[in-house]
Amino acid sequence: MNYDLIKAQIIATASEYGGKILLAILVLIIGRIVIGKITSMVSTLMDKRHVDRDVQPFLNSLISVMLNVMLLLSIAGILGIQTTSFVAVLGAASLAVGFALQGSLANFAGGVLILIFKPYRVGDLINAQGFTGVVEAIQIFNTILVTVDNKTIILPNGALSTAPITNISGKGRIRVDMVFAAGSQNGVDAIRSSIRKVTNSCPTALKDVEHDILVTKLTENAIFFDVRVWTLSENYWDTYYYVNEGISKQYSVDNIGAPKPAELSVALKQ
Template sequence: MNFDIIKAQIWTLATLYGGKIVLALLAFIIGRFIVGKISSMLSNVMEKRKVDRDVQPFLSSLIVVLLNVMLLLSIAGIIGIETSSFVAVLGAAGLAVGLALQGSLANFAGGVLILIFKPYRVGDLINAQGFTGTVEGVQIFNTILVTPDNKTIILPNGSLSTSPITNISGKGKIRVDMVFAAGSQNGVDKIRASVQKAIDACPTALKDVQHDILVTKLTENAIFFDVRVWTPSVTYWETYYNVHEGISRQFAIDGVQAPKPAELSIAMKQ
């Protein structure tokens, strides 16, 4: 083995690539430092803008990965490695993964948008995709709803982010709309007074707002009322059933008579 030849080859390689390797190492060290700084700045910006804490790690990780890929491609270019082939391979791989996981990626993007813009929060009562329920959890791919009858509904975030959502409890208080009927022989004033007593006795009805007791239909045998009661969002169903029971009891106490079943059926069809 001729050591002089080996030494000459090593020297030649060192002369050709030594400077590039040193420059690549410096670029790597400086680049990693810059990526760390950008990641830290991004975290601070998201914290100041009050971006949801569940979203922050995902966004930070995504940006850091992209920056590191760009850094590695730059280092490969400094050394002299042809990067166009790497870019083509990465592009093809990204396209394949994107096509295979397009549904999951749509749900991921939808979850990020929901967590950032907060059209609803955990605990809100919403109506979406034909389901009504309380939001139990907002995950990165799905939103978990619990219906009033305690069923768990899992909705994909992709469709939620692009379709109408009714946030029933978003304002903190909600109006419970109900319809009642009583026999016309009782008179409007007597019926309204009885309904008002039932509302006043409802523990979940708000005391500092005006509730509505409106006559909506008059027939020969029945008077129909729209009763609108304001309540905290979390007690919607409690108020709904409480007022129904309260009015039934109050009608019995005040002697408010109901329309005859046959007459009521005819009146409701008119």
């Protein structure tokens, strides 16, 4: 065995690649330190911007993975490894996966946007995609609504992030709008007084605001009132049903007569 030849090959290899290996190790160490600093800064920035804590770990992990992939590609380039083919194959694979999962990716992106910008929160009453309900959970791919009749509705976040949403609970207070009718023979003041008794006695109606009881339509047989009662968002349905039932009972107590069904049908068409 020619030890001199082997020694010469080792020296030649070390001379050719030794500097590259040392540089690659140095870049790896410095790169890891820089990545740690960047992820720490991003985490601090998200805390200051009050980004949801449920999404912060995911975003940190995503940023860290992306930066580490870039670091590894840089190190491979320093060592002389051809990364062009590798990047091309990775890009093609990513494109194929992206097409296969484009619906899920859209929902995922929508979930991240919802968690960051918070158009609604857990516990809010919202109307979206034709459904009205209380937000039970905001997941990465879906938002879970519970309707008034206790049905669970699962809505994809991709659609929610790009379509109009009515956040009924957004301001904390909400106005419950209702329409009631009574026979015109009763008189406006008598009907309004009867309705006022119900709105004043409603336990979920706010006491520091005036509730509107407005004549909205007069016909030969009926008087129509817009009744607008202010309440807290979470008490919307309790207020709605209380006032509806209460007015029916109060009409009976106050002898407020309703239009005959046939007459009311004609009045509504006018």
